[in-house]
Amino acid sequence: MTEAALLLFWPALAGYAEAAVAYAGDTVRPGRLVRYAIWGVRLGWLAQTALLVAQAASADGFPWGSWAASLNLFVWMCVGVYLIWGCRAPFRLLGLVVMPLAVVLLALAWIAGGVGEPARSEFGNAFLAFHVGLILGAFAGFTLAAALAALYLWQERRLKRRAPGVLRLRSPSLQTLDQLTARSVAVALPALTIGAGIGLARMEREGAAFDAIVGLTLLTWVVYAAFVVLRWEAGWRGRRTAYLALAGFLLVVLVRVVLTPFVHF
Amino acid sequence: MRLVLVGTSYQRAPVELRELLAYDPVLRRAALGRLSTGGAEAAVLSTCNRTEVYGVTAEPGELEEGIYGELSGLSGLSHSELAPALYTVTDEAAAVHLFRVAAGLDSMVPGEAQILGQVREAYEAAREADTTGPTLHRLFRQALRVGKRVRNETAIGENPASVSSAAAQLAERVFADLEGRRILLLGAGKTADLTAANLISRGVGEIVVANRSPERAEAFARRFGGRAVGLDAVEPELARADVVVASTSSQGFVLSAAQVERAMKERRGRPIFFIDIAVPRDVDPAVIGLEGCYLYDIDDLERVVAESVAGRREEAVRAEAIVSEEADAFRAWQLSLDVVPAISSLRARAESIRREELERAESRLASLSPSQRRAVEALTSQIVAKLLHQPTVRMKEAAAAADGVLYADAVRHLFGLGDDADQARKPRQ
Numbered sequence: 001m002t003e004a005a006l007l008l009f010w011p012a013l014a015g016y017a018e019a020a021v022a023y024a025g026d027t028v029r030p031g032r033l034v035r036y037a038i039w040g041v042r043l044g045w046l047a048q049t050a051l052l053v054a055q056a057a058s059a060d061g062f063p064w065g066s067w068a069a070s071l072n073l074f075v076w077m078c079v080g081v082y083l084i085w086g087c088r089a090p091f092r093l094l095g096l097v098v099m100p101l102a103v104v105l106l107a108l109a110w111i112a113g114g115v116g117e118p119a120r121s122e123f124g125n126a127f128l129a130f131h132v133g134l135i136l137g138a139f140a141g142f143t144l145a146a147a148l149a150a151l152y153l154w155q156e157r158r159l160k161r162r163a164p165g166v167l168r169l170r171s172p173s174l175q176t177l178d179q180l181t182a183r184s185v186a187v188a189l190p191a192l193t194i195g196a197g198i199g200l201a202r203m204e205r206e207g208a209a210f211d212a213i214v215g216l217t218l219l220t221w222v223v224y225a226a227f228v229v230l231r232w233e234a235g236w237r238g239r240r241t242a243y244l245a246l247a248g249f250l251l252v253v254l255v256r257v258v259l260t261p262f263v264h265f
Numbered sequence: 266m267r268l269v270l271v272g273t274s275y276q277r278a279p280v281e282l283r284e285l286l287a288y289d290p291v292l293r294r295a296a297l298g299r300l301s302t303g304g305a306e307a308a309v310l311s312t313c314n315r316t317e318v319y320g321v322t323a324e325p326g327e328l329e330e331g332i333y334g335e336l337s338g339l340s341g342l343s344h345s346e347l348a349p350a351l352y353t354v355t356d357e358a359a360a361v362h363l364f365r366v367a368a369g370l371d372s373m374v375p376g377e378a379q380i381l382g383q384v385r386e387a388y389e390a391a392r393e394a395d396t397t398g399p400t401l402h403r404l405f406r407q408a409l410r411v412g413k414r415v416r417n418e419t420a421i422g423e424n425p426a427s428v429s430s431a432a433a434q435l436a437e438r439v440f441a442d443l444e445g446r447r448i449l450l451l452g453a454g455k456t457a458d459l460t461a462a463n464l465i466s467r468g469v470g471e472i473v474v475a476n477r478s479p480e481r482a483e484a485f486a487r488r489f490g491g492r493a494v495g496l497d498a499v500e501p502e503l504a505r506a507d508v509v510v511a512s513t514s515s516q517g518f519v520l521s522a523a524q525v526e527r528a529m530k531e532r533r534g535r536p537i538f539f540i541d542i543a544v545p546r547d548v549d550p551a552v553i554g555l556e557g558c559y560l561y562d563i564d565d566l567e568r569v570v571a572e573s574v575a576g577r578r579e580e581a582v583r584a585e586a587i588v589s590e591e592a593d594a595f596r597a598w599q600l601s602l603d604v605v606p607a608i609s610s611l612r613a614r615a616e617s618i619r620r621e622e623l624e625r626a627e628s629r630l631a632s633l634s635p636s637q638r639r640a641v642e643a644l645t646s647q648i649v650a651k652l653l654h655q656p657t658v659r660m661k662e663a664a665a666a667a668d669g670v671l672y673a674d675a676v677r678h679l680f681g682l683g684d685d686a687d688q689a690r691k692p693r694q
Contacts, residue, residue, distance in 0.1 A: 159438060160553060162565045165572055167424050167434055174536065176441045237534030238557055 008051035009115045013106055015044020016079065020099035027096065027169060034092055041099065045079050048106070051115060052076055058117070062128040068114025070132055074256065075106045077140035082147075093171045097147035108257070127202060134195030135217075139252050141188025142224065145181045146249030149242035152177040156239060178238055181245050182231050189224045196221060213255055220251040266400060266602075267325040270359035271332040271351055272310070272317030275373055278350040285340035286316040290390065296335050297394040300328070306398040308391035308405065310366070312383045314373060317366070319359065321400040329353055360404055360595050364588045367412035369421065375577040376421030376584075381412035403598060411591045418587060421580035424573035428456075429463040431569045432540040432561065436464070436508050439538045439559055444468035449506035451475050451499065451520070452513035453485035456542045460510050461489055473506065475499050477513065503528035503537075510540045511547035519543075522551035529555055542566070600669050604660040607673035610682040611656070615649045 019040030022033040052073065055063045064073040082098045109115055156174055158166050172180075196217055203210070227244045230236040236244075273286060288296065288311040296318075300307035305328055306321035318335065322328040336351070337344055354362050362371070367384045369376040388405035391397045397405070416422050425431040433443065440446060448469050450457050453476040461472065472491030475498065476482035482493035494502060496519070503509070503525065513519055520539075525548075529537070536557040541548040546562055553560045561569075623630075623645065630641065656676070663672040676682065 155438070159435070159559050162561060162568075164568070165576075167431070167438070167569060167573060168576060170423075171438070173437060173441045174439050179441075235533035238536065240534075240556075 004054055005051055005116050008047050008054060009106075009110055012044045012048035012051060013103065013110070015040045015042075015047060016099055016102045016106060019044065019095060020103055023092070023095040023099055026092070037092070037095055037099075041079065041083055041095065044102075045076070045083055048072075048076050048079070055115075062132070064114075064128075064132060066114060068109050068112030070114070070136060071105055071109040071112070071256070072114045073132075074136045074139060075102050075109065077136055078102060078105075078143050081140055081144050091172055093151055093169065094144075094147050097150055098144070101143070101147075105257070127198065131195055131198045131202070134191045134198070138188040138192035138195060139256055141184050141191065142220075142245075142249055142252050145184035145188065145245045146252075148177050148181040148184065149245035149249075152181065152242045153239065153246075156242075174238065178241065181242065182227075185224055185227050185245060185248075189221070189228060192217075192221055192224070216251060216255045220248055220255060223248040223251060266321050266323055268356050268359045268400060268404065269320045269322065269325045269328050269332070270317055270354045270362060271320075271329055271336070272315060273350045273352065274315035274317075274371065277352060282340070282350055283313065283316065285342065286336060287311055287313070288316065288339070292339065293390055294394050296339070297391060297396045300331055300335060301394075301396040305331075305396075306391075306401040307396040308387050308401050310363075310384060310387040312380065315366070315371075317363075319363065319401060319404070321398060325355060357592065357596055357599075360407075361588060361592045363404060363408045364411040364591055364595075365585075367408040368415040368584050368588055369412070370415075370581055370584055370588065374426040374574065375581050376415075376419075377426065378416070378422050381409065381416070384408055384412065399602075400599075404595065407591055407595055411588055414587050414591075415584040419580040419583045421577050421584050424576055425570060426574060426577070427459075427463075428542065428563070428566045428570055429460040431566050431573065432460055432510070432542075433463045433467055435559075435561055435566075435569070436538045436540070437467070439536050440507060442468070443508070445470035446507040447471045447473070447505055448491075449473050449475065449499070449502050449509045450485070450491075451496075451509065451511040451547055452543065453478075453481045454512050454514070457485075457510055457512040460512075460540060460542065464508065464510070465489060469508070473502050475502065477515075500524055500528060504531040506537065507535075508538045508540065509548070510542065512542045513547050515543070515547060516545060518549045519547040520549060520552070522549045522555065525549075525552045525558060526555055529557060532557070540566070597664075601661055601664040603669035604664040604673045607676045607682065608657050608660055611676055611680055612653060614680055614682060615653055619645050619649050 017040075019037045022037035022040060025033040026037060052063075055069070055072075064070045078098060079102050082094060106115075151171065152174060155171050155177065157163075159174070199214070202208070203214070223244065227241060227248065230244070231241055273283065275283065278286070288309055293309045293311060296309060297307050300318070300320060303322075306319075308319045310317045310319070316336070318332045320328045320332065333344055333347065333351070337347055340347065363384070365371045367381055369378070369380050372380055384405065388397070388401075388409070391401065391405075425434050436443060436446075443464060444467070446469050448461070448464055448471070450461055450472065453474055465472070472486065472489045474482045474486040474489075474491055474493045475496050476485065476493070477496055479493065479495060482495075485491075486493040499520070503520070509520070511519060525537075534557060536559065539548050539552060539558065539560040541560060541562040544563060548560055548562075550560065550562075552558050623641070630638065633641065660669065660672050660676065663669050
């Protein structure tokens with residue numbers, strides 16, 4: 001399994017890295033490298049899909065229960081969401097944010113042993129599938145929202161400052177970015193609510209301790225819930241909601257990358 | 266057969282002369298009819314920036330004279346008066362010229378899109394007049410392909426080439442699209458006219474015109490299907506508008522930052538895009554500091570256009586490479602024409618031998634059943650086809666390498682085909 005995993009891991013990482021470099025190059029010479037970037041994303045994602053399938057086939061239960069393995073799954077979800085519509089011409093610039101992040105997180109998952117033989121977990125498969133799957137899905141949605149918000153702020157700054165070459169790079173309109181950020185949060189928040197609810201219910205039943213990760217996850221929920229309320233009730237738009245989406249994402253990073261390996265597993 | 270182009274463009278002729286040389290559809294059809302007498306192929310490309318007549322004939326000098334006569338008759342100018350403004354290009358250079366024209370590389374603004382449609386129209390007109398033959402058919406179809414490739418494979422036509430289109434494209438970077446948006450026009454001058462026309466072409470929903478002179482505002486609004494208001498009603502309109510185009514001749518600011526700030530409170534975060542093309546400026550530059558407000562004055566827009574045109578020139582280098590690639594393909598096709606008559610003659614000769622031999626063997630084949638006869642027919646046809654396949658392929662390869670004529674002559678000599686090239690190279694089939 002380990003050798004097969006490595007055989008699939010490296011093409012996935014190479015594909016994502018190639019895409020990240022090509023997207024960066026495309027900002028310098030628009031239109032030339034984007035095709036290579038898209039193929040990098042596609043091939044990398046296919047290799048990672050095969051890796052996950054191989055892990056699932058050889059696992060004796062839910063294969064992504066550990067922190068490192070769940071990071072692997074998280075990267076796959078993020079790139080998958082990006083692949084569905086992020087590769088379309090106006091949204092390609094999102095790759096500038098998503099693909100370097102995918103490279104770093106996938107490498108981290110490998111270093112921490114998340115791409116090899118799946119570890120056995122003490123938790124039940126159904127619980128893990130729902131709890132981990134929903135929370136990771138929500139975090140992937142928040143990651144996408146953060147990428148959209150970052151692109152919004154970058155584009156807005158260029159338009160405000162009347163930056164040279166403001167029309168040179170293809171990017172979606174501010175209004176589109178704003179709406180998509182809001183939609184991503186609106187879809188991801190219910191997933192986080194259910195995923196966290198399942199975890200809390202289990203904690204309650206087993207009398208487990210309330211750790212920092214649970215507290216921060218709830219804080220993340222509060223930030224995104226505030227995003228939804230402020231946007232739809234108070235009419236917040238544009239820069240303010242973009243900052244809020246980025247603030248929520250900082251908490252996601254804190255939960256996912258910094259705290260989870262030490263506190264929750 | 267030779268390809269001949271005689272024409273003029275904005276690079277050679279001022280607008281006064283180009284006007285005289287412009288063809289309308291009726292005149293063009295008549296000219297095509299006259300030019301094609303004697304079997305020549307002909308097509309006329311006539312736009313506001315160029316008039317070009319393409320012809321294919323065995324007598325290029327004669328055709329050139331004919332085109333000069335046509336243009337002279339059209340403009341009422343003598344041959345010597347026209348000569349300095351006209352250019353004559355032949356064969357491959359003429360093909361490359363048309364490819365560059367279709368790609369927008371010969372246009373005033375590199376990469377402009379309109380020309381491709383005009384090339385298509387010239388081709389369609391020639392087809393309708395039945396004055397295209399194999400060469401012009403191939404030439405124009407390939408030119409259209411060059412135009413499409415250049416627009417698909419390069420970014421030459423993507424960025425704006427005028428202040429009004431730059432303003433509209435910038436507005437589209439704020440709003441998803443301009444369809445259904447509200448536009449507030451401050452001032453009813455000529456510059457506002459161009460910008461308004463560009464925005465309307467992108468589907469804006471409502472136009473409100475505010476001007477110091479109510480009559481002028483009314484007239485302007487009527488023309489664009491909008492409504493007119495006085496300058497004192499600008500503030501409430503500001504709360505509803507998405508794009509504001511300011512172009513008054515006022516000496517001070519028509520819109521202050523305080524006014525815009527008040528309007529923004531009513532907008533609940535909806536952005537607003539200001540296009541200030543007035544000199545002196547109409548919109549207080551402090552507006553740019555307000556959240557959700559985007560402001561571009563005439564200098565900003567002109568800078569965007571200059572960058573965009575520079576970008577188009579960079580892309581033009583890539584477009585030239587596509588033109589050159591397609592020109593090579595056209596040349597290879599033209600060279601292959603040299604061997605087509607020889608191949609046709611060879612095949613005709615082989616077929617006639619096959620038929621003669623079958624007729625000679627008629628008495629011995631009389632006892633065969635119909636199905637056996639069909640088998641003999643098929644067998645002999647297959648032998649001929651297989652024997653001729655390799656020489657045909659080799660001759661076409663030789664033609665692409667410019668040795669086609671030598672090979673064609675060798676085949677004619679070896680098989681005693683005679684010089685039937687003229688017959689096989691009829692201009693229109």
